[in-house]
Amino acid sequence: MAARRRPRRRGIDIAPLRAVVIPQLPAPEPLLAVLEGVLDGREPAILPVPADVRSAEHLTTSLGIGEDIDDDVALVVSTSGTTGTPKGAMLTARALIASASATHDRIGGPGTWLLALPAYHVAGLQVMVRSILAGTVPVALDPSFDVADLPRAVDALGPGPRYTSLVAVQVAKALGDPAATAALATLDAVLVGGGPMPGTVAEAAAQAGIRVVRTYGMSETAGGCVYDGVPLDGVRVRLDGGRVVLGGTTLAKGYRHPTDPDPFAEPGWFRTDDVGAVDDSGVLRILGRIDDGIGTGGLTVLPQLVEAALETHPTIADCAVFGVADERLGQRVVAAVVLTPGAAAPTLDEVRTHVERTLEPTAAPREVHVVDELPRRGIGKVDRKELAARYATGA
Template structure:
């Protein structure tokens, strides 16, 4: 995969469509993403994404967008380094670990997560990263599991940064990581934005964020533009979130504070109307989760 990425990033090879090993998914994606059919010359990757529809659409990513994302990530983190690949390589977060590695001229250390995330393997994998700057990209469930293992926690604390994406992270997990000395960088983004494009609420260089007016003052739909944006969908829905040139309308609701820091409140379709107000479940869940008697919680209505 690393060699194939090098070929599409410099424009030598035909576009790639990373897919999982599951034969049923391969058949579905081959049809939905029109693999083998004509595609624009400036496309490097078509990364599957379904959003809320469940139908694969395929974000068409150019070399420029992928490189802009990887370069901006390294700039924000303090420089290029060696990466731990602990996520599926056909997901955008895994793809970006590989793209960053290509740009850095390093070879990532891969963990086999086909049968699940085994924290017992984490210390050895991190040790194999060698010297210099070292990074990992995880999701919240992986981090939570690792924090229960002292050896895995100590290994993560040796890294320069752990990017955390794939959705909101419970406050106890973030607090546990901080107390253990693990530098967590919360990321927000999607396949449509070449992966995480907002780190700890601050857009990466070259990324623009604006809000469309929402039901409550100061809140709105998150709309993203800039250098990391996909060219569009291979299988676009109607209405198309890319309809406005240079912008992508997400399905997420957020706020932006006076310093320009983005806070993601949740998905718009999860909003609950009650007592004349619009309430997002995620902030309520976050407050409930802080109570020592609450192990887990979910808010719906």
């Protein structure tokens, strides 16, 4: 895909950033045409925005629609992390294509994709970019993810290698329906990102014959850049005091509006807010987010480690761990749990004892709340802030 230069202004290759509204269930062909024009340099950079008017207006105002942007930027992808303020990762065509090509190399070659995530999110956009490189047209499924429609959508992918990209909550939903489970099991790979995947869901998917590939990445890295703990070709990973730092060919150019401190300040690297560890075989494991850490009794507890322990309890199907203010401890560790169908709620003592089998007593929850489902934001990340606000008074 050879890029062609756009006109130069003031001696610099620039053009105004455009907004492209992405419907909840987009028609793949028109969106493919827009993206292909951007990737090969015929069209200026775009900011994909949802059809929701309020969200679209917020993004277009915050990220400078109509203002000039460097010519080598193809997409500006909204990303707010935990701040709620859009920053806009500026992705070049080179980074997007490098990511899509490395994905194909890792999972078995180009194929046809099921688009089941919003196409204004980096995971959905990469389904489109991979399709462009493969010369295929994805089959779109409403991101609300009606599992009754999943078998039809998978069947419509036709012959050859077939893939999809999902979040863990979608996989869990599909596992509750035999026909949907069987449909996913026919795919050559199911990429799962957007946050950690509960161990119970991963185990059930494996038993059903679903080839899950766990991905780690973000808008700033053109989507998933570490698959099953191993960096894609061209991706670099290092740890700085436990913090995960990412670099390589898939890295964004920076933010549309740089932040202070700037995580792109070191040339060629992006400092994430994630804490990780690398085992003896070089596999990266994400332990949690720095800003999710719970300061309790002078120590810091990472919620994801506690969640991993809780998920091994036979009565707990899903959970979220968070901190709330405590006069004595600073914060106390609290858990919200979703029970397995028909299970009785465990007592607090049972939960604490279970966690203390693998973690220090400091990490054991001091409160446990049973919920029907966990609040989520974006494409499926647990909203710990909402839970912390809900249970701030111990209600």
